Amino acid sequence: MNRFSAKLTLLVPVCFLIVALFFVYLSIVLSRETIVLADPNSPAFFPAIISFLLVIFSILDLLATRKRSSDGLRTTLVPGSLSGRWGILSDLVISLIIILYILLLPYAGFLVMTVFLMLSIMFFVGERKVIKLTVYPVIVAVLMYYAAVRPFHTPIPFLPWD
């Protein structure tokens, strides 16, 4: 395992540790606002216990991960299913498409954004037939809109001006 890969493996345990410390801090702040921390009446009582536990086990996990990576038990950062030409890049592209979809949906409407989502994913996956790229997204968008309105009873905006 190269040094960069080993460091990346430690990134997630470190992030969890930071989250744990942040919640410990928030629990202490909350206990100051309400009642003392050790009182079961205090809303900070349970979060404080769990956050402390999370800190302890995040540290243990960090140490264990470090030991495992130094022992070479995890040879690559990414598991086999993620390796290959596309690997994480594919996930990044799809995540970006999803972010754009959620972000623009309230403004551009369900129809436009669903066509965009379907079209971009189909194109990304390798679909190049123009008929399929135009017909499928529109059919799916319209059908899904009616699925949303009928069984789900969801007032999702259909067009930009809705």
Place this chain on the structure above:
Amino acid sequence: MEQLITALHQTIQIQSLLVISLGLVIGIIAGAIPGITATMAIVLSLPLTFHMEATSAFSLLLGIFIGAMGGGAVSAILINIPGNPAAIITGLDGNPMAKRGEAGKAIFAAFFCSALGSVISFIPLFTIAPLLAQVALGFHSPELFSIVLLGLVIICFLSTDVPLTKNIVACCLGLVVMTVGLDRIEATPRFTFGTLQLQYGVDILPVMVGLFAIPQILAEIRHALSKISLEASLSTSKWLPSVREFLQLIKVGVIGSLIGVGVGITPGTGSAVAAVFSYQVNKKLSRHPEKFGTGIVEGIGAPEAANNGMAGGALIPMLTLGIPGDPVTAVMLGALTIQGLNAGPLLFKDHAAVVYGMFGSYLVASVLLFFIGVMGIKLYVKALAIPKQILFPLILIFCVIGSFSLRNSFFDVWIMFFFGLLGYVMRLHDYPILPLLIAIVLGPALETHLRMALLTSGGSPVIFIERKVTLAMLIVSLLIIAYRLLAIAVIARDKRRLQKAA
């Protein structure tokens, strides 16, 4: 018994039968498509149940649950890609049979034993669950806290797939997430950062959708890039097994179902364990163990019966004690919460009609599974041929609609996406999702019962030692922790010895 007969009478009404059948079809199709798990199918169908009454909602969900358990065998048999983890074992004998042109018979055997497993598991579900609930009615906050704690200890310490620290970190993360929102006793806002949406807490639906669907969608789209073409062949020439094979199927079905029920009752095990265990036991008990793996109906029936038998077993601790044993029951527990019901002994007392309605639906769905499974086989084969570049964006849109429909808020859609990314990162770094999800589901009960118990004792933890049930549960929890730590120590010692010897 009277309540069950009334519930069965209601279940065999045309509307209920249609709902159960719809659930079974959705479940079998979802189970048959590799990449869509029973959990994902139930999670995606949850928004459909918002406007249903509780019994109908659970008829649909139980139909999906049972259908998906059976449907996993279809793709394992036809294309040797299991629809769910338990179906890996089914493929060992199912795929060789399909290659010999006996796919029809293999699928018949799979659905027959799946249905048999579900029907047999109904017996302990119907008999043990109400008794256990009756006993649990006498439990108060200290007992309930210790039961929930035991459930979390089992999930964290008995799962050996991943390192222990990762299990506990995932569990603690789930518990921390559930503290966001209004405090359940004092109604004080916690960790809301001044936002109104977070005051209601993090809803379980977008969390479940995100954790299960988004990482899977990303993985499946990634796989679609590799352009592997799958061809499913189905020979309809030989459908029915011979009388001798039929009797063998009944034998392995009964043994497998009982194993499945036993495994299902134990939290943290899962259907794959039940399937492997049943396959091995039936192989040992067989007169011709050497034929297992070459394509025989017993090799299909054994895992399938255990797989579906597990479903009934897993529902017992979920309904009576509120402890889910696997992701599917964790999601079902979440579905109960969405319907405004709390799993546990009081569910049997306050909402007996819903519980017995669920029992009735479970039994009817178990019987219908065989008929719908065998009759709709051509439809499921067609479902296998749906291109993934269309299917998975479709599921993604469902995820967005489902999360949005909860409160008609895009905030929940972002929550779904956030937990999707969290689930993705966790998967990438070998953190398990199950402890996180179960902690999110059980977190509120754990906190409420702990604080209530301490408040009644004036803050003294002695209350947990004074009561027999609580003490017993805590001792069992400690024994489980000690066992796992001892196992880790023994493995480390053996490893050191091996290194020294080398």
